[in-house]
Amino acid sequence: MATELTEGSKAPAFKLPRDGGGTVSLADFKGRKLVIYAYPRADTPGCTRESIDFSTLRAQFQKAGTDILGVSADPVAAQDKFKKKHDLALALLSDETHKMLEAYGAWGKKSMYGKTFMGVIRATFLIDADGRIARIWPKVKVDGHAAEVLAAAKEL
Secondary structure (H helix, E strand, O other): OOOOOOOOOEOOOOEEEEOOOOEEEHHHHOOOEEEEEEOOOOOOHHHHHHHHHHHHOHHHHHHOOEEEEEEEOOOHHHHHHHHHHHOOOOEEEEOOOOHHHHHOOOEEEEEEOOEEEEEEOOEEEEEOOOOEEEEEEOOOOOOOHHHHHHHHHHHO
């Protein structure tokens, strides 16, 4: 991983294109809690389950004063298709340059079937209302993850 964020550190600023057009920046969430989950690729089994889980719990996150953003290196067109196909109720950001993913430590070496390559590392970040990293989940396992993040958001 390029960067190692720690709990309590200031969340790295970003401005990225989103599904449906427009851009989203960290500054848009000033004074609110924010969950950013980085996922490897739109419309793959694990990423789909994770996105549906966060989308399903969106109303509960809202009650906890917490917004949710999904981010991957997929182009906006792929994010649009993914969101529509699975009726996702959250914003999906596109970081094709990997700059934001690198700043959050969610871009790095991965291996599959004996091959090593660079890619998105499934990780989640809970940012408090002051713009600081409250909690980091590196190398996420999908099952039960969104509910665990929701519990942490409620505690903030």
